[in-house]
Amino acid sequence: MATEEKDILRGGQFLVKETNCEDVFTPEDFSEEQNMMKESVMEFNDREIIAHKARFEAKDYALTEEVMRKAGEMGFLSVAVPEAYGGMGMGFVSTVLTCDYISSGTGSFSTAFGAHTGIGTMPITLYGTEEQKQKYVPKLASGQWFGAYCLTEPGAGSDANSGKTTAELSADGKSYKINGQKMWISNAGFCSLMIVFARIEDDKNITGFIVEYDAENPNGITLGEEEHKLGIRASSTRQVFFNDTVVPVENMLAGRGEGFKIAMNALNVGRIKLAAACLDSQRRILTTAVEYATERKQFKTPIADFGAIKTKLAEMAANAYAGESATYRAAKNIEDRIAMREAAGNTHQEAELKGVEEYAIECSILKVAVSEDVQASADEGIQIFGGMGFSEDTPMEAAWRDARIARIYEGTNEINRMLCVGMLVKKAMKGHVDLLGPAQKVQEELMGIPSFETPDYSELFSEEKAMIAKLKKAFLMVAGGAVQKFGPQLEEHQQLLIAAADILIEIYMAESAILRTEKNAKRFGEDSQSAQIAMAKLYLYHAVDIVEEKGKESIISFAEGDEQRMMLMGLKRFTKYQNYPDIVDLRIEIAEKVKAEKKYCF
Numbered sequence: 235m236a237t238e239e240k241d242i243l244r245g246g247q248f249l250v251k252e253t254n255c256e257d258v259f260t261p262e263d264f265s266e267e268q269n270m271m272k273e274s275v276m277e278f279n280d281r282e283i284i285a286h287k288a289r290f291e292a293k294d295y296a297l298t299e300e301v302m303r304k305a306g307e308m309g310f311l312s313v314a315v316p317e318a319y320g321g322m323g324m325g326f327v328s329t330v331l332t333c334d335y336i337s338s339g340t341g342s343f344s345t346a347f348g349a350h351t352g353i354g355t356m357p358i359t360l361y362g363t364e365e366q367k368q369k370y371v372p373k374l375a376s377g378q379w380f381g382a383y384c385l386t387e388p389g390a391g392s393d394a395n396s397g398k399t400t401a402e403l404s405a406d407g408k409s410y411k412i413n414g415q416k417m418w419i420s421n422a423g424f425c426s427l428m429i430v431f432a433r434i435e436d437d438k439n440i441t442g443f444i445v446e447y448d449a450e451n452p453n454g455i456t457l458g459e460e461e462h463k464l465g466i467r468a469s470s471t472r473q474v475f476f477n478d479t480v481v482p483v484e485n486m487l488a489g490r491g492e493g494f495k496i497a498m499n500a501l502n503v504g505r506i507k508l509a510a511a512c513l514d515s516q517r518r519i520l521t522t523a524v525e526y527a528t529e530r531k532q533f534k535t536p537i538a539d540f541g542a543i544k545t546k547l548a549e550m551a552a553n554a555y556a557g558e559s560a561t562y563r564a565a566k567n568i569e570d571r572i573a574m575r576e577a578a579g580n581t582h583q584e585a586e587l588k589g590v591e592e593y594a595i596e597c598s599i600l601k602v603a604v605s606e607d608v609q610a611s612a613d614e615g616i617q618i619f620g621g622m623g624f625s626e627d628t629p630m631e632a633a634w635r636d637a638r639i640a641r642i643y644e645g646t647n648e649i650n651r652m653l654c655v656g657m658l659v660k661k662a663m664k665g666h667v668d669l670l671g672p673a674q675k676v677q678e679e680l681m682g683i684p685s686f687e688t689p690d691y692s693e694l695f696s697e698e699k700a701m702i703a704k705l706k707k708a709f710l711m712v713a714g715g716a717v718q719k720f721g722p723q724l725e726e727h728q729q730l731l732i733a734a735a736d737i738l739i740e741i742y743m744a745e746s747a748i749l750r751t752e753k754n755a756k757r758f759g760e761d762s763q764s765a766q767i768a769m770a771k772l773y774l775y776h777a778v779d780i781v782e783e784k785g786k787e788s789i790i791s792f793a794e795g796d797e798q799r800m801m802l803m804g805l806k807r808f809t810k811y812q813n814y815p816d817i818v819d820l821r822i823e824i825a826e827k828v829k830a831e832k833k834y835c836f
């Protein structure tokens with residue numbers, strides 16, 4: 235049964251509405267079918283990817299293609315594709331789950347998989363006509379054909395709408411001729427279909443086209459050599475040149491000038507899937523690190539027994555746990571939103587498009603947070619391995635190199651930081667999320683006399699939830715103050731936007747970890763969740779520090795005199811614990827659990 239609109243939080247609304255823990259989806263809520271899918275994907279990852287890790291690192295591009303075909307045979311490329319086009323038509327959570335558990339073997343495969351199933355296929359499933367979908371999607375879903383996505387050009391990276399590739403209509407009106415150069419194109423070396431963005435005449439916005447590619451009959455398409463990259467070494471990345479490439483008019487995607495919209499919406503899906511793709515890497519890095527740390531002895535002691543190493547294990551675990559919590563929370567919100575729209579009469583295509591677009595803020599938040607966590611985790615992984623971590627003979631150096639790309643593609647983390655705050659402000663202006671009312675209340679609270687009552691924080695997470703509510707006030711105070719001061723010119727104050735984004739990101743991630751743990755503590759018992767409770771508390775503690783630091787630098791920059799003093803006092807109040815958690819103890823508890831299980835065990 236479809237969930238009622240009123241029950242589903244809109245995108246960005248987490249900031250102003252309290253969420254009950256019963257209303258968040260967690261990895262512990264996977265259905266039997268989802269757990270079976272997870273097992274099957276993990277088994278595939280072990281057998282087909284991890285077992286051949288060295289070949290991927292040796293730039294065996296053919297292996298990437300071969301494993302992609304096998305993934306197609308297993309149905310993994312078709313999880314998100316509707317049954318009408320040869321897919322499994324599973325929900326969004328299953329799509330995210332597949333992406334999560336198939337991605338940890340090597341970034342090479344994970345990139346090929348993500349580029350094909352996400353930006354290589356989704357533009358057609360989301361925007362294609364019935365004919366386009368019938369013609370192309372079954373081939374992509376089965377792995378008979380692979381897809382690539384050609385947006386970036388030498389002069390058009392983050393400024394994606396500024397591309398110079400042109401599309402010119404033929405005299406008989408039957409086809410377009412595409413001319414131009416694309417670069418950094420994943421899967422270029424083995425794809426049969428490209429989603430190509432080009433400009434028609436002097437249009438303001440680019441247009442999307444479906445372009446077939448057959449090396450035997452190249453239709454003016456030539457490929458550059460494989461790029462030699464820091465990481466994801468066996469992922470095919472090439473330049474693509476179009477020289478009078480003829481594309482029938484019926485291969486235009488959506489309408490003329492709609493390309494930028496397509497590009498951006500495809501990226502929304504890509505971003506949450508990229509976050510998911512970084513999760514199992516974090517689990518695997520931690521597991522490998524703890525296995526090593528319990529074996530490796532120095533000073534006659536396993537290094538895992540040293541406080542310095544325990545700190546690392548605990549922080550790595552807490553970050554991975556928060557990433558999982560937030561990714562699956564958002565994935566289910568998207569799935570529910572799609573179901574709600576379908577129940578209201580939208581086609582699956584419209585529902586999916588709008589469902590994902592609704593949570594574009596969360597998709598950007600996740601992309602930034604999880605891509606940075608996986609990098610930090612791999613970095614500490616190397617440190618735990620010491621000199622061996624620097625060697626190609628152990629898995630950490632490849633994990634570190636592979637993780638690095640996640641902060642660059644699908645929109646750099648700088649662009650995504652600015653996007654998530656920009657989108658939130660836009661939603662507020664459109665009336666989709668009421669930020670003004672809550673921001674005014676915070677303003678009044680700042681002017682008023684603070685309460686001197688001592689709240690009762692005896693119940694699990696009562697203080698942490700009160701803290702999250704205060705952090706939200708801090709965001710409203712800081713971002714609201716900046717909007718008031720600069721209005722539409724806020725766009726030009728990137729340092730403020732980025733600071734606000736950091737606050738927003740921390741709130742979403744910390745809240746997600748707390749809600750997941752609260753839900754699980756209620757149903758499985760607090761004792762069973764002891765380490766998870768410690769991780770949620772540890773994550774929040776750091777989040778509070780970040781909010782304080784970013785809030786402070788912002789307030790000092792845009793407010794002066796009494797206003798500045800009042801806001802700084804407010805910030806202090808909004809970031810103050812009544813009972814500070816002993817994070818040294820929390821870290822020990824988490825590390826001991828991980829050590830005892832010798833793996834990421836949550």
Ligand SMILES: Cc1cc2nc3c(=O)[nH]c(=O)nc-3n(C[C@H](O)[C@H](O)[C@H](O)COP(=O)(O)OP(=O)(O)OC[C@H]3O[C@@H](n4cnc5c(N)ncnc54)[C@H](O)[C@@H]3O)c2cc1C
Nearest residue numbers: 383384385386391392418419420642643644645646648649
């Ligand atoms: C391995 C790999 C695979 C890729 N796969 C694909 C693919 O399949 N298809 C595709 O189309 N593209 C692909 N890309 C391209 C990728 O999406 C771009 O590299 C990315 O969007 C950044 O663009 P750029 O490299 O031109 O950097 P630039 O846009 O030049 O950015 C350089 C730096 O400036 C910052 N910056 C840029 N603009 C602003 C701004 N307005 N405000 C503040 N900071 C700014 C950026 O954050 C970054 O730190 C891939 C790239 C790589 C490396």
